[in-house]
Amino acid sequence: MEAPEEAELCFPHINTSCRRRTGPYVETMLTYTVLSCITILTVILNLLVIISISHFKQLHTTTNLLLLSLAVADFLVGLLQMPLLLLQNQGCWFLGDVMCVVHYFLAALVFSVSVGSMVLISVDRYIAICNPMFYTTRVTLTRVKLCICLCWICSAVRGSVIFRDVLKQPDMYITCYGSCVVVVGFAEGLVDIIATFLGPILIIAVLYLRVFVVAVSQARAMRSHVAVVKVERSQAVKAMKSEIKAARTLGIVLVVFLLCVCPYYCFAVAAETTMIGASYSLIMLWLVYLNSTFNPGIYVFFYPWARKTIKYILTLQILQPGSREVSVM
Numbered sequence: 104m105e106a107p108e109e110a111e112l113c114f115p116h117i118n119t120s121c122r123r124r125t126g127p128y129v130e131t132m133l134t135y136t137v138l139s140c141i142t143i144l145t146v147i148l149n150l151l152v153i154i155s156i157s158h159f160k161q162l163h164t165t166t167n168l169l170l171l172s173l174a175v176a177d178f179l180v181g182l183l184q185m186p187l188l189l190l191q192n193q194g195c196w197f198l199g200d201v202m203c204v205v206h207y208f209l210a211a212l213v214f215s216v217s218v219g220s221m222v223l224i225s226v227d228r229y230i231a232i233c234n235p236m237f238y239t240t241r242v243t244l245t246r247v248k249l250c251i252c253l254c255w256i257c258s259a260v261r262g263s264v265i266f267r268d269v270l271k272q273p274d275m276y277i278t279c280y281g282s283c284v285v286v287v288g289f290a291e292g293l294v295d296i297i298a299t300f301l302g303p304i305l306i307i308a309v310l311y312l313r314v315f316v317v318a319v320s321q322a323r324a325m326r327s328h329v330a331v332v333k334v335e336r337s338q339a340v341k342a343m344k345s346e347i348k349a350a351r352t353l354g355i356v357l358v359v360f361l362l363c364v365c366p367y368y369c370f371a372v373a374a375e376t377t378m379i380g381a382s383y384s385l386i387m388l389w390l391v392y393l394n395s396t397f398n399p400g401i402y403v404f405f406y407p408w409a410r411k412t413i414k415y416i417l418t419l420q421i422l423q424p425g426s427r428e429v430s431v432m
Contacts, residue, residue: 113195113281121279124194131193138189138389141396145181148399149174155403155412160427162408165247166227170402172251173220176213177395184210185392191385196283200273203283208262208270210388211295215258217395218303221356223250224402229310233317261298265291300368307357315354356401363394408432 114120125131152174156167187206190196196203227247231238269275269285276286287295367387403409411431415421 113197117280119280121194121281124192134192135189138185138192141393142181142185142189145185145392145396146178148396149178149181151413151416152399152403153178154416154421155409158421158427159412159415159429159431161430161432162412165242165244166224166231168244168247168251169220169224169227172254173217173224173398173402176216176220177398179209179213180217180392180395184213188385188388188392191283195281197281200277200283204266204269204273204285206283207285208266211262211265212255212258214391215261215299216255217398218299218360219254219258220251221360221398222303222306223247223254225307225310225356229314232314261295265295296368300364304357304361307360311354311357359397359401360394363390363397367391 111122111125112120113123153171156162156171156174184206187198190198198206227242230242234241263270265287266285276284278284367390370387408431415426415429415431420426
């Protein structure tokens with residue numbers, strides 16, 4: 104008579120084991136299939152971005168270096184975090200308490216780097232559009248590399264502060280054998296909301312509005328001088344389209360970021376503590392991770408060189424001698 108109850112346990116031979124969340128077989132398999140496809144898609148898209156920017160010398164620019172940092176963070180989300188989160192869909196964790204804390208620490212690290220990279224890209228585009236004459240002197244490869252390093256270091260420090268208690272005692276919040284739950288206190292959660300949600304949104308929104316205003320003003324100025332020379336008119340229209348496209352891209356980034364991250368942080372604001380690892384929290388974490396799936400499409404596949412580099416990669420032309428020098432712009 105006890106066999107059905109034991110079958111619901113994560114570890115049937117351990118009395119203190121957590122119970123497995125069960126559901127209809129078709130629904131469970133459909134969920135795993137969809138989430139697995141999202142995971143694979145996230146890895147592939149970001150890997151294509153990493154290979155493209157790393158391989159072709161023509162893409163070794165300051166802006167693309169920031170895109171590379173973002174792609175690496177999002178690639179790690181797809182490669183490490185999504186598969187581990189997929190294991191928790193039935194409420195069971197089989198990798199031990201230490202790996203549970205490491206899992207959420209890495210999740211906080213790569214997500215913070217992803218958000219930080221988005222802010223840096225917004226700053227880069229702001230300077231390029233609003234102060235183009237000073238762009239080459241203010242935004243250099245050395246400064247961009249330094250900013251990227253600081254972004255990763257600050258993200259690691261942030262994760263250490265938020266999870267400092269559970270890093271010392273991994274089983275602090277474990278209620279049953281086979282669970283993976285981390286509780287973030289109110290103070291830590293408030294700092295997290297400001298550092299990775301409210302702050303970045305405010306910065307990106309302000310920069311986006313400024314870029315939009317500049318793009319509109321330049322568009323009006325160009326219309327007033329369209330009768331000068333035909334060639335100049337063609338160049339003006341091209342510049343205007345480029346700036347409007349940059350503003351539009353930043354707008355899409357902000358909207359997608361809000362849609363993916365708002366549910367998780369709205370719950371965090373409503374609760375005094377955030378219990379990461381509970382069933383409702385896992386759904387919100389998947390929404391947060393979806394941002395890493397959308398980022399490659401928003402940031403990279405809006406650029407013309409993306410289709411060329413993907414073609415070179417998929418047809419294995421990058422293995423040919425001299426492929427690094429190929430013009431892809």
